[in-house]
Amino acid sequence: MDWPTEIAAAAARIAPHVQRTPVMDSAVLWDHPVALKLEHLQHTGSFKARGAFNTLLSLPVPAAGVVAASGGNHGAAVAYAASRLGHPARIFVPELAGPAKIALIDRCGADLTVVPGDYSNALEAARQLEAETGALQIHAYDAPATVAGQGTLLREWEEQGLEADTLLIAVGGGGLIAGALAWSRGARRIVAVEPDTAPTLHAALEAGHPVDVAVSGVAANALGARRIGDICLGLAQDHLAASVRVSDAAILEAQRTLWHSHRLLLEPAGATALAALRSGAYVPAPGERVAVLLCGANPAPDPLP
Numbered sequence: 001m002d003w004p005t006e007i008a009a010a011a012a013r014i015a016p017h018v019q020r021t022p023v024m025d026s027a028v029l030w031d032h033p034v035a036l037k038l039e040h041l042q043h044t045g046s047f048k049a050r051g052a053f054n055t056l057l058s059l060p061v062p063a064a065g066v067v068a069a070s071g072g073n074h075g076a077a078v079a080y081a082a083s084r085l086g087h088p089a090r091i092f093v094p095e096l097a098g099p100a101k102i103a104l105i106d107r108c109g110a111d112l113t114v115v116p117g118d119y120s121n122a123l124e125a126a127r128q129l130e131a132e133t134g135a136l137q138i139h140a141y142d143a144p145a146t147v148a149g150q151g152t153l154l155r156e157w158e159e160q161g162l163e164a165d166t167l168l169i170a171v172g173g174g175g176l177i178a179g180a181l182a183w184s185r186g187a188r189r190i191v192a193v194e195p196d197t198a199p200t201l202h203a204a205l206e207a208g209h210p211v212d213v214a215v216s217g218v219a220a221n222a223l224g225a226r227r228i229g230d231i232c233l234g235l236a237q238d239h240l241a242a243s244v245r246v247s248d249a250a251i252l253e254a255q256r257t258l259w260h261s262h263r264l265l266l267e268p269a270g271a272t273a274l275a276a277l278r279s280g281a282y283v284p285a286p287g288e289r290v291a292v293l294l295c296g297a298n299p300a301p302d303p304l305p
Contacts, residue, residue, distance in 0.1 A: 001144065003147075003148070003151065003182035003183065003185070004182075004183065004185070006144070006148040006151075006182075007148050007151035007152055007155055007179070007182065007183050008155070009148075010050075010054040010058070010145075010148040010149050010151065010152050011152040011155055011156070013053075013054060013057045013058060014050060014053040014054050014057065014149060014152065017049075017053045017057075017081070017084065018042065018043060018049050018050055018053060018152075019041060019042050019043060019049075020156060021037065021038050021039045021040075021041050021042055021156075022038050022041065023035065023036060023037050023038065023157065023160050023161075023162070024036050024038065024262075026261070026262065028261050028262075029257060029258075029261060029274065029277070029278070029292075030277050030278065030290070032284075032290070034274075034277065034290055034291065034292055035162060035163070035164050035289070035290070035291035035292070036291070036292055036293075036294055037153070037157050037162075037291065037292075037293050037294060038264070038294055039153060039293060039294060039295050040264070040266050040270050040294050040295060040296055040297035041297065043077070043080055044073070044076040044077050044079075044080045044104065044108065044298075045073065045076070045104070045296060045297035045298045046073040046076075046077065046222075046270075046295060046296045046297065046298065047150060047153055047176055047295050047296075048073045048074045048076070048077035048078075048140075049077040049080060049081060050149040050150055050152050050153060051074075051077070051138075051145065051146035051147070051148075051149035051150050051175060051179075052074070052077040052078045052080070052081040052082075052138060052146075052149070053081045053085075053149065054145050054146070054148055054149030054152075055136075055138045055143070055145040055146060055149065056081050056082065056085050056087065056136075056138070057085070058145050059136060059145060060136075061085075061087050061136050062134050062135065062136060064088075064133040064134050064135040064136075065082065065087045065088030065089055065090065065135050065136070066078060066082050066087055066088070066089045066090070066135055066136045066137075066138055067089070067090045067091075067092070067126050067129050067130050067133075067135040067136070067137055067138070068089070068090075068091050068092070068126060068137065068138045068139075068140065069091075069092045069093070069119065069122035069123040069124075069125065069126035069127075069140065070091060070092070070093050070097070070105075070119070070122065070140055071093065071094065071096065071097055071101075071118075071119045071122075071140075071172070071220075071221050071222055071224050071225075072093060072097040072098065072101030072102070072104070072105070072221050072222060072298065073101065073222055073296055073298060074138075074140040074141075075091040075092075075093050075097075075101075075105045075110070075112075076101065076104045076105045076108055076298070078091060078110070078138050079091055079105050079108035079109060079110035079112075080108045082110065083108060083109040083110070088111070089109075089110040089111065090110065090111045090112075090113070090126075090129060090135065091105050091110045091111070091112050091113070092113050092114075092115055092122040092123075092125045092126045092129075093105065093112065093113075093114055093115070093122055094114070094115055094116070094117050094118045094119055094121055094122045095114055095115070095116055095117070096117075096118050096119070096220060096221050096224065097114075097221050098221050098300040099300065099301070099302075100298060100299065100300040100301055100302035100305075101221060101298055101300070102114060103302065103305070104298060104302075113125065118215065118220075118224060118226070119140075119224055119225055119226065120226050140173055140175060140225075141172070141173030141174050141175030141176075141178070141225065141229045141231075141232065142173065142174070142175070142229030142230055142231055142232070143231075144231070146175050147175055147178045147179050147182060147231050147232075148179065148182070149179070150175050150176045150178065150179030150180075151178075151179030151180065151182050151183040152179070153176070153179060153180070153293075154167070154179065154180040154183045154184060155183050157291075162291060163289060164188065164289045164290055164291035165188060165189055165288050165289045165290070166188065166189040166190075166191060166241070166284060166288055166289070166290050166291070167180065167184075167188055167189070167190050167191065167290075167291045167292075167293060168191050168193055168273040168274070168276050168277060168282060168290065168291070168292045168293065169190060169191070169192060169193065169273055169293045169295075170193050170194070170219075170223060170269055170270070170272035170273045170293070170295060171192045171193065171194050171200065171201045171223065171228075171232075172198070172200070172219075172222060172223035172224060172225050172269065173200070173225035173227075173228065173229050173232070174200070174201060174225075174228045174229040174231070174232025174233070174236075175229065175231075175232065176293075176295060177190065177192055177201075177232060177236070177240075178229065178231050178232035178235050178236075180293075181232075181235040181236060181238075181239045181240060182235055184239065185239060186238075186239045189241035189242075190239065190240060190241055191240075191241055191242045191243070191244060191276065191282055192236065192240060192242070192243040192244070193244055193245075193246060193272050193273045193275065193276040193281070193282070194223065194243070194244075194245050194246070194272075195217045195218070195219050195220075195223055195245065195246060195247075195248065195251060195272060196217070196245045196246065196247050196248070197215065197216045197217030197220065197248065198213065198215040198216070198217060198219065198220060198223050198224055198225075199213060199245055200213055200215070200225055200226065200227060200228045201228045201232065201233070201236060201243055202243050202245060203228075204227075204228045204233050204236075205233070205236065205237070205240075205243055209233070210227045210228050210229075210230060210233055211227065212226045212227050213226060213227070214226075217248045217251075218248045218251055218252060218268040219248075219251055219267075219268040219269040219272055221269075221300070222267060222268075222269030222270075222296055222298075223269045223272065242282070244276050244281040244282050245281065246272060246275040246276050246279055246281050247275075247279070248268075250275040250276075250278065250279035250281070251268045251271060251272050251275045252268060253275065253278060253279070254271040254272070254274040254275035254278050254279075255267075255268055255270075255271040255299075257274070257278065258271055258274065258294070264294065265297060265299065265303065266294055266296060266297050266299065267296045267297060267298050267299040267300070268299070269295070269296045270294050270295050270296030270297060271294070273292045273293055273294070273295070274292045274294070277290060277292065
């Protein structure tokens with residue numbers, strides 16, 4: 001696939017519908033200045049709106065509307081995008097999503113179903129509804145339109161003057177980092193950061209193919225896919241610079257530091273990339289310019305219910 005062309009087309013397609021999120025430099029998060037992309041300020045609090053809008057604007061939507069499975073953020077983004085574009089949406093989320101994200105999806109106007117178990121159980125229910133009704137399934141991470149939409153994020157960051165040598169990006173199912181890899185194609189070092197308790201990409205890279213992993217921990221309701229996407233793994237095998245893992249304690253420390261240092265309120269998943277830098281899981285070379293993508297702002301409990 002010609003990813004740069006697809007991502008450029010996605011950027012033009014979704015521009016009227018998504019936020020151009022701000023960037024900033026921080027001199028207090030690490031020993032040297034760090035560039036930040038504040039994507040947690042995107043609609044519904046995560047980058048997921050990019051992929052949702054790109055899918056709905058580039059594919060025909062049947063009368064049955066759209067269906068999606070989500071750990072929380074994707075469901076909110078699909079519900080928001082579908083509502084803005086006038087399509088009915090049915091969202092399946094696991095109980096693991098937690099009350100704050102479930103309430104967010106409900107506020108976005110979708111028909112919401114909470115299922116027992118984890119993301120895989122929600123995905124099974126969504127696929128069943130797709131088969132029964134013909135609704136358009138919007139996959140959270142392993143679909144070309146989703147990946148192209150997420151790729152607009154790095155394209156936008158570069159338009160805003162990004163000068164970093166290395167980008168740290170958190171990984172769940174892999175849609176976000178796949179989009180970045182598809183756009184960059186090795187022009188910048190991209191480092192995958194995963195929780196120790198959800199090493200989906202790490203396990204797949206070791207095995208040479210996607211494998212199921214057990215997931216748990218403080219970021220599981222956003223980074224809790226059991227299996228990495230095929231698209232992400234292929235791009236990672238070609239272009240990923242490194243894959244590192246961080247502890248739950250490091251994730252929570254990064255989350256607290258972003259709040260205390262800059263009054264940036266993120267969920268644990270949104271702070272996971274920074275945890276790699278602060279904990280030493282990723283150690284830059286002397287003079288290496290580092291950027292961190294902040295990607296999710298829906299903590300539990302909701303700070304202002």
